[in-house]
Amino acid sequence: xxxxxxxxxxxxxxxxxxxxxxxxxxxxxxxxxxxxxxxxxxxxxxxxxxxxxxxxxxxxxxxxxxxxxxxxxxxxxxxxxxxxxxxxxxxxxxxxxxxxxxxxxxxxxxxxxxxxxxxxxxxxxxxxxxxxxxxxxxxxxxxxxxxxxxxxxxxxxxxxxxxxxxxxxxxxxxxxxxxxxxxxxxxxxxxxxxxxxxxxxxxxxxxxxxxxxxxxxxxxxxxxxxxxxxxxxxxxxxxxxxxxxxxxxxxxxxxxxxxxxxxx
Numbered sequence: 214x215x216x217x218x219x220x221x222x223x224x225x226x227x228x229x230x231x232x233x234x235x236x237x238x239x240x241x242x243x244x245x246x247x248x249x250x251x252x253x254x255x256x257x258x259x260x261x262x263x264x265x266x267x268x269x270x271x272x273x274x275x276x277x278x279x280x281x282x283x284x285x286x287x288x289x290x291x292x293x294x295x296x297x298x299x300x301x302x303x304x305x306x307x308x309x310x311x312x313x314x315x316x317x318x319x320x321x322x323x324x325x326x327x328x329x330x331x332x333x334x335x336x337x338x339x340x341x342x343x344x345x346x347x348x349x350x351x352x353x354x355x356x357x358x359x360x361x362x363x364x365x366x367x368x369x370x371x372x373x374x375x376x377x378x379x380x381x382x383x384x385x386x387x388x389x390x391x392x393x394x395x396x397x398x399x400x401x402x403x404x405x406x407x408x409x410x411x412x413x414x415x416x417x418x419x420x421x422x423x424x425x426x427x428x429x430x431x432x433x434x435x436x437x438x439x440x441x442x443x444x445x446x447x448x449x450x451x452x453x454x455x456x457x458x459x460x461x462x463x464x465x466x467x468x469x470x471x472x473x474x475x476x477x
Contacts (some may be wrong), residue, residue, distance in 0.1 A: 309402050347379055
């Protein structure tokens with residue numbers, strides 16, 4: 214009796230395996246047949262080809278994390294608080310446009326520079342000057358600057374505080390202003406308001422720069438030759454997170470006292 218029961222159970226298991234195998238074979242056959250029918254559809258085949266081609270053309274975009282090397286802004290896009298657009302437009306041709314980095318309260322220095330730059334001593338060469346400034350929290354000083362600008366019409370003031378560590382902003386603003394409003398100059402000079410310069414001799418020495426492209430003349434400071442000052446009371450103090458790990462500036466640069474640049 215027990216032997217017959219075991220025999221029946223074994224036969225039932227074998228039958229179940231056979232049935233499952235048959236069903237799987239049938240399903241696989243139907244799937245293959247459906248796939249063959251789909252392949253015959255030229256529309257689907259064309260779409261498949263297009264999709265494959267398109268996916269091959271698209272390359273994954275290479276992106277990298279931007280690491281800020283400085284805490285100061287990289288792009289200056291703000292409008293000017295004071296903008297004298299016609300400094301260069303009053304004459305058809307200018308020999309040199311001088312952009313001067315000046316502090317807000319240096320009224321006497323600017324007065325003396327105007328006397329020098331606008332002298333007929335440089336004739337037939339023509340010089341125009343633009344004094345570059347930042348903002349101040351002193352409302353009285355700001356009013357004096359606005360009056361000076363109204364009288365002399367040679368001041369450009371940007372939307373950044375007029376501090377020593379914003380000199381880079383001041384320089385970038387000056388170059389952008391010249392690009393926008395002073396394309397009729399033969400070359401550009403950048404100086405500080407405590408620098409005296411004999412432009413009569415400079416015109417004789419730098420006549421070649423008028424015909425140069427992407428050209429710059431300055432006192433060159435070689436890479437790894439200029440010590441980075443980390444003392445918090447140093448005039449040229451640099452925060453320890455700026456140029457971190459460097460004792461010397463790792464790039465070639467110019468001394469900022471005087472720089473001459475081709476107009477392009």
